[in-house]
Amino acid sequence: MDTIGEKLKKDRIEKGLTIGDLQRITKIQRRYLEAIEENDFDALPSDYYTRTFVRQYAEAVGQNPRPLLRRLEGKPENPNDLAIADPVKGSRKSKYDQTSRSKTFVRNYLPVTLLLLLVLAIFGTVIYAILLDSEQGPLIPTPEKTTVVKSEESSSVAQSEKTETSSSEETTETTKKEKEKEKTKELKVTEVLDSPQSVKYTLKSSASPHEIEFKGLDGPAWIGIQESGTTNMFYQYTLQPGETVTAEIPEEYDDVDIVVGASNNLSIGVEGKLLPFNKKNPVTGKKIVTLGFEGTKENKD
Structure with missing residues (x-):
């Protein structure tokens, strides 16, 4: 029967994974992974890390870690441990970071979203009020007919001034054009x-x-x-x-x-x-x- 390290190494090779690939998946240092494959469990920091690293290694190569952990503890195999666990995708730290980022996103952007909805509601209310006022008509109605009273004398003087100004402008423009033509x-x-x-x-x-x-x-x-x-x-x-x-x-x-x-x-x-x-x-x-x-x-x- 293969040892724990031999079985894990064989499963890794069947999966087409290198030690480097396994290190990126589990976030376990390379020297600890190599120590597990060599059954050198004394090289691991403690019994807790030994159990944790073996579990992560097994899950990464698609194996159920429970039989291996029972063998590691010197216990007999349990028929109920034959189910194969799904491989892990990333370490616990990466999962924690992902959850933390999700919470941070909600905490940062939820107030902004609520404020934006409030502004839109106020804007909609103002537009509705303007439309309502326009349907009711202006506050000061425009008279249907406007009468302008002007004396005959003032009207005559204004007309005379307008005629003189227009005549002067036409004379100046004509003189200018004549000079240009003569010059040419x-x-x-x-x-x-x-x-x-x-x-x-x-x-x-x-x-x-x-x-x-x-x-x-x-x-x-x-x-x-x-x-x-x-x-x-x-x-x-x-x-x-x-x-x-x-x-x-x-x-x-x-x-x-x-x-x-x-x-x-x-x-x-x-x-x-x-x-x-x-x-x-x-x-x-x-x-x-x-x-x-x-x-x-x-x-x-």
Whole structure:
């Protein structure tokens, strides 16, 4: 007949478990498990732990521990102990921890749940009261008909003031539009050169100083303005999509170079007229737009 240790070891191997697996299941130290398999029960801390460890070992490998405990105590076998116990799943400590966590969860979240239910009940009561009041109508009923009494003199004065204000605004707007149209008519643009790298225009205009309008399109674009033939850059800006900025050309400059990065991401207008600088030879990168102004000096003289 196999000893207690031999029987337990054989059952463990049949279950396909290693000593390490058994240690994780029972939470018993490896040296104690090895001592049980070697029947070295003196290596265990006490008789109590010997009985406890043997019981846990047997239950872990699916064996009924009672016959083994009777043999351990030197008692004869009992036919009633033949039933096989279900294997344990975890140690007593893990079961205690699980129960403790459940109690802690209930203790922590039950007050919050009750408070939430109370808030919902109050909120529902307020909504019900509002609906009830709306069905009964407003506290101060709105009169079916409102009569406004106004003297003829005050009405006439107000109408006159309104007419004068409207007429003044229309006159100002009309004057502004006429000036813009006249300004655009005065500007004459002549294309001198158009290549993928550079474009040159001659502009005849009596306006001074000249204003250049840049408008962002689909992406950001960099702008730099300098006197033609020099590196004297007097204006730099990074234009964002949808943004519009205006740059003023100093009166002493007759020719300027507009250095543009990401040419397809902006439009250029001079005194209200757009320049098709990137239409014939479109590029997505750098381009130099040269503007030569004529008529400014004659206008100043």
